Amino acid sequence: MTALCFISKKVKCHATKIHKHIKNEENKVRTSVIQVTGPHISKRPNTGLWSHSDKPLQSTILKPVKSSKTITVSKSYNNFKKDAVHGLQNNITRSDKLSNMFTKMFLPVQHQTKSSKKSFTHDQIGAIVGCSSFLLMIGLFLGITLWHIKQKNNIESQYRTLKVSDIAMQNIKLLVLGDGAVGKSCLLISYTTNAFPSDYVPTVFDNYSTNIMIDEKPVCVGFWDTAGQEDYDRLRPLSYPQTDIVLLCFSISGTDSLENITSRWIPEIDHYIPDCPRVLVGCKSDLRTSNPDECVPRTEIEKIAKEAGLEYYETSALIQDGLKHCFDSAIRCGLAGSRKKTKSKSPFGIFKKKKPDDPIPPVMPPAGKAPWVEIETSTFAEDWQKMLEDPKFSDVTFLFEDGQQKLQAHKLVLCSASKYFCQILGLPNSKTNQLNNIDNKQISLEELNSGRIEGIAAVYLSEENHKAKITTVEISANITAKTFARVLEFIYTGVPRIPEIHEDLSEVQELCRVAKIFKLSMLETICRNIENEEDFLNPSIGTYLNDETGKEMKTLFFNKPSCCDVIFKVEDQSIYASKVVLCARCPVMAAMFSGKFVESDNEILTEVKIPNTSVECFLALLEYMYTDHAPIEETDSVGIVVLADEYGQSRLVGLCELYITKEVDKSVTKRIEKAEIDVIGLLLTAQAYNANQLAGWCLHFISSNYIAFEKRQDFSKLKGENKDHVEEHRWPPLSYLKEVEVYESEMKKRGEK
Structure with missing residues (x-):
């Protein structure tokens, strides 16, 4: 018995050492787990006092305080668990050594006992020591396991008290579904970038992620955009696995996309992901203001949402209305559903048989973005500047300094840009607005030649070679030809060409005086901007004036x-x-x-x-x-492309190309295979008439929708380089389709549909 007591004391002593060692490891882990980048409270060494510090904590035990600062994990629990298991293996090795130590320590005690006490043989001692070592090993194993679980729960509970329970960023998958062209892609882009996309690019399949703060916690949200066309009914379900929240999108501008929510999209997700939460999202809510008669009443939408058991949110990607509320609510819903799916792990879960995981769908390769259709910068001002410099077919002559200098111009431009010159040159007013005709009363020749009209000395008509009438205008002597040339530049181009360096503002001031004489208020504004060093505003004024001149030219002369x-x-x-x-x-x-x-x-x-x-x-x-x-929307846009190419109007070709690409997108919102528009014929026409941007776009569109176009009868029209390009850039590629077949066969073996 003395030997057993001695062994018990030794075992207890060794267990105490192990416990202290584990406790020290715990303190090290707790110290290295957290690094606070903000104010904290720390315990001073060798004192019982707590002190406040603004410096980051390095290696001391923390007393947590409430803080909104970021907390990052530098050592995870998985690493600590590995350390604990490693320590346990070392302890088991020590138990074998302890058995030998007990035997050596016991023998001297046996020789020193009195003859009256019962002694043990070496075999009995070995058996006792072996049993003690085995029991010690089991006790240590269970003790360390239970202690690890308890300590982990305690620390997690402590972190919850600190309101930083989610140290690691949570990940959720957000999927958008709905008919084509309802605004799904614009909804995602506008929310993630805070800007409405200026150029629409139709989505085949796309996904990207971004970090968002929800309730002061970081969440990594994966946004999955899908194509709504029926041509992708086979590939779309591959985007469904592991989805946490679904946004069912429709356009409030019509009933078709709303009806498809209940007839098509809800049954589809009920089949593939029945337990996934979903919300109903109405897009293009700004149309309730601009086109209220075409929008579905909100009460009708809310009734449908209530019958389907869905929360309804109305948004506008164009004006950023309702986006944050919609996505924040959807992400919270996805987080709640994700937590329900997560099961708590049992400490004895390692003894359970692991269920084989479902096969992972193949990774869908990106389809690539459609090529941009660029629009050339307008040459309206430059074209008229050239005409002013070389005034062919001029019908107005301005005389200066008793006829010693003259400038030629065109009545069409002068009257379109200035109502004052329209009165002077005697052009008949437009009959579209009689009220304007009262204000723009013509000035008679007698009055012009009387000298009572400021800036005008005389006006008279003459014929040149008996073919065309020329109007001659003598400008007052107090106006120089140089200053009036700046006036003509303003009328023709919208902005006068004044040197950028204005050391002497007398020229600008003189131009402002003449502008006031000829009632050119915008020219006065331009001069004041130059004087105030705000001439950066002038180009926008010129653009506006050119647009107004073009409208008036159409009204008066077209x-x-x-x-x-x-x-x-x-x-x-x-x-x-x-x-x-x-x-x-x-x-x-x-x-x-x-x-x-x-x-x-x-x-x-x-x-x-x-x-x-x-x-x-x-x-x-x-x-x-x-x-x-040009009225491209009201006319045959392809016919305009042909005519614009014939007459060298490349910018007009670009405008038509952009419009045609949008029309193609609208025409294939439901199904590409049976769409009425002939994209392949459009490709051939674009290539024949130098619409290169449209041709490139068509090739990309056909390649990206290969599985739909190969079923069309006109697919045989693709030949030569066009055929080679489409086959080379086809999407999805054959390699991916083979992976899909393997995945589908594995799912069928598991009894999945």
Whole structure:
């Protein structure tokens, strides 16, 4: 018994040492786990006092305080668990050594006992020591395991008290579903970037992640965007696994996408991810203000949402309305569902048989972004500047200094840019608004020649070679030709060309005085901006004035028989135009009327036949020349592309290309395979008429939707380089489709549908 007591004391002593060692390891881990980058309270060495410090804590035991600062994990519990298991293995090794130590320590005691006491044999002693070692090993194993669980729960409870329970960032997967072109991609882009995308790029499949603060906690949200077309019904479910929250999106501008929520999308997610939470999201809420009659009433939407058991949120990606509330609520819902899925681990879970995981869907390769359709910068101002420098077909002459100097100009431009010159030159007012005609009463020649009109000395008409009437205007002697040239630059281009370095502002002040005489208020504003060193505002003023000049030019001169010198014959109809506009805005027309062509004959009225086009397309081309805008939406946009290429209007081609790409997107919102629009025919037309951006876009669109286009009858039209390009860049690639087949076969083996 003495030996057993001695062994018990030794075992207890050794166990105490092990406990102290583990306690020290705990303190080290607790010290290295947390690094606070803010105010904290620490215990001073060798004292019982606690002190406050603003410096980051390095290696001391913390007494936590409430803080909104960031807490980062520098050593995880998994690492501590590995250390504990490693220590346990060392303790088991020590138990074997302890058995030998007990035997050596016991023998001397046996020889020193009295003869009256019972002695033990070596075999009995070995058996006792072996049993003690075995029991000690089991006790240490259970003790350390239970202690580890208890300490982990205590520390986690302590962290919850500190309101920083989620030390590691939580991850959730957010999936958006809905019909095509309802605004899913714009919704995600506008929320994550705080800006509405200026150029729309249709989504096939896309996913990206971003970090968001929800209730003062960081959350890594993976956004998964999907294609709503029926052509992708097979691939879309591969995006569903491990989804935490689904946003069912529709457009409030129509009932079709809303009806598909209940008839198509809810049954689909009920089949693939029945336990996943979902919310209903109405897109384009800004249309309730701009087009209220076309929007579905909110009460009707809320009724449908209530019947389906869904929370409803209405958003506008364009004006950033309701985005934060919608996504924050959806993410909270996803986090709550994610926590419910997470099961607490049992301390004896290692003895349970692990269930085999479901096969992971193959990673979908990115489809790539469609090429941008770039629009050239307007050349409206530059074109008219060139016409002012070389005034062909001019019909107004300004005289200075008793006729010693003169400047030539065009009545069409002067009257379009200035109501004052419209009164002076005697142009008939527009009949569209009689109220404006009262304000813009013409000034008679008698009054102009009386000297009572400031800035004008005399005005008279003359004929040049008996072909065209020329209006001559004598400018007052107090206005120089140099200053008036700046006035003409402003009228033609919107901004006068004044040197950037204004050491002497006398020229600017003189220009401002003359602008006031001719009632050019915007020119006065430009001069004041220069004087106040705010001339950076002037280019925007010029852009606005050019746009207004183009509108007025269309009103006064576009397709007007009384103000033309060219008649175009298109489909047996007459279209009227001015050579000044045609030569200024179109190099082909300039060569036609200024070179050695029949049309360049200096007759007052020239007639030109235009074959192989429609009246609507040719009028759209002329309107672009007059205004820098064209009614592409109301006309055959492809026909305008053909005509614009023929007459060298590359910017107009770009405008049509951009419009056509958007129209293609709208036409395939439901299904590409059976869409009426002929994208392959559009590709061939674009390549034939130098619409290179449209051709590149069509190739990308066909390649990215290969599985839909290969089922169309017109797919056989692709030949040569077009066929090779589509086969090379097809999406999804064949390698991915093979991986999908393997995945589907494995799921079928497991009884999954």
